[in-house]
Amino acid sequence: MKLIYTIILLIGVTVLQRCGAGETKRNQQQKISQQPIINPSVASVFAIQKLNQAPVLCYHNIHDVTIGAGSDYTVSTNAFKAQVKILADSGYHTILPAQLWTYLIDGTPLPPKPIMFTFDDTHREHYSIAALELEKYGFKGVFFIMTVCVGKPGYMTAGQLKALSEKGHIIGGHTWDHFDLRTLHDKDWVVQLDKPNLYLEKIIGKPVQSFAYPFGAWNDAAIDELKKRGIKEAFQLSGKQSEKEPLYTIRRILVAGNWSTKQLLSAIKTSFK
Numbered sequence: 001m002k003l004i005y006t007i008i009l010l011i012g013v014t015v016l017q018r019c020g021a022g023e024t025k026r027n028q029q030q031k032i033s034q035q036p037i038i039n040p041s042v043a044s045v046f047a048i049q050k051l052n053q054a055p056v057l058c059y060h061n062i063h064d065v066t067i068g069a070g071s072d073y074t075v076s077t078n079a080f081k082a083q084v085k086i087l088a089d090s091g092y093h094t095i096l097p098a099q100l101w102t103y104l105i106d107g108t109p110l111p112p113k114p115i116m117f118t119f120d121d122t123h124r125e126h127y128s129i130a131a132l133e134l135e136k137y138g139f140k141g142v143f144f145i146m147t148v149c150v151g152k153p154g155y156m157t158a159g160q161l162k163a164l165s166e167k168g169h170i171i172g173g174h175t176w177d178h179f180d181l182r183t184l185h186d187k188d189w190v191v192q193l194d195k196p197n198l199y200l201e202k203i204i205g206k207p208v209q210s211f212a213y214p215f216g217a218w219n220d221a222a223i224d225e226l227k228k229r230g231i232k233e234a235f236q237l238s239g240k241q242s243e244k245e246p247l248y249t250i251r252r253i254l255v256a257g258n259w260s261t262k263q264l265l266s267a268i269k270t271s272f273k
């Protein structure tokens with residue numbers, strides 16, 4: 001059965017690679033380097049349904065508040081440090097979007113106990129606390145950037161984004177000023193996707209290929225716009241993954257500020273099966 005599944009998948013990917021050669025290329029001005037984009041929709045549905053979901057964690061604010069006093073959007077510095085430590089001590093290995101993509105597309109194995117750390121909204125503590133803590137354990141993270149904030153008080157600077165990228169972390173898009181993609185029309189896409197991605201690519205000197213939906217909100221039109229711009233995978237929150245577009249509706253869980261490390265481990269197991 002596994003052999004049949006592998007053969008079907010390989011045929012599907014080959015066909016899609018050929019079809020992909022004729023796809024409209026993204027505006028060269030917007031890409032520093034361009035790899036062929038495979039539309040994975042058809043091939044990957046079959047694959048993804050057969051594979052377990054790798055856990056993806058989502059953080060926003062990390063502040064010096066008392067453990068347990070945070071909200072869904074604020075985790076204390078000490079709680080965050082304890083969470084990273086327990087995951088390292090429990091044998092988890094961080095993965096990045098490109099690894100998840102190849103795993104979902106062709107079954108390339110992930111390391112044992114994979115986990116992805118993602119950070120939304122450009123907060124300065126993502127650089128000053130989160131990345132430093134991850135690096136203590138050889139971990140890497142994914143940082144989704146709302147570009148209107150870059151360089152503003154309380155947010156990361158362009159230099160910090162570049163430093164994160166150079167250290168092997170991933171910089172992804174999160175629009176210019178956090179609009180719900182379901183409400184965008186025509187020229188809005190230039191403001192919310194084209195310009196922010198170009199801006200980030202100039203800073204880090206690499207293509208931006210990952211995206212997180214503001215509010216976790218997506219629809220088919222938004223997915224089409226992301227595909228046109230070379231985005232290879234997009235992350236929502238804990239809503240249901242689309243069977244038609246699994247790579248553009250990757251699920252994440254918000255790590256609640258009042259979770260103990262035990263609750264975090266339990267949530268990872270129950271939310272990603």
Ligand SMILES: [Zn+2]
Pocket residue numbers: 120121174178213214215
């Ligand atoms: Zn956000």
